[in-house]
Amino acid sequence: MPDLLTIEGRKQRAKFRAWHRGTREADYMIGGFFDRYHAAWGEEELAWFEALLEEDDVDVMAWALKTQPTPPRFQGRLIEAMQQLDYVDIPR
Numbered sequence: 001m002p003d004l005l006t007i008e009g010r011k012q013r014a015k016f017r018a019w020h021r022g023t024r025e026a027d028y029m030i031g032g033f034f035d036r037y038h039a040a041w042g043e044e045e046l047a048w049f050e051a052l053l054e055e056d057d058v059d060v061m062a063w064a065l066k067t068q069p070t071p072p073r074f075q076g077r078l079i080e081a082m083q084q085l086d087y088v089d090i091p092r
Contacts, residue, residue: 010046011038017053026057028088029064036087037078048078 015038019031034049041049052060052074062068064082 007043007046010050011041014038014046014049014053018049021057023057026061029061029082029085030057032087032089033064033082037081045078048074048076 018034019027021027063070070079
């Protein structure tokens, strides 16, 4: 098992959590976002994403779709990247 204290160990845990949200739609949105952007993340970005994973899927999806205002603690360039939705690849 990876050392969860390392950034790579934390990324592995975050990837699992991002792709196992409970609904296919949330998996594609949150997991797809992780897959697209995580390689460039440092401590600050990973901490943001880990906090996001603690939120309810319906809220995260509403922020990404801009149907609800994003709370101040999640505002910034990462949620703006998530709101582009250009990373969602839905298999057919």
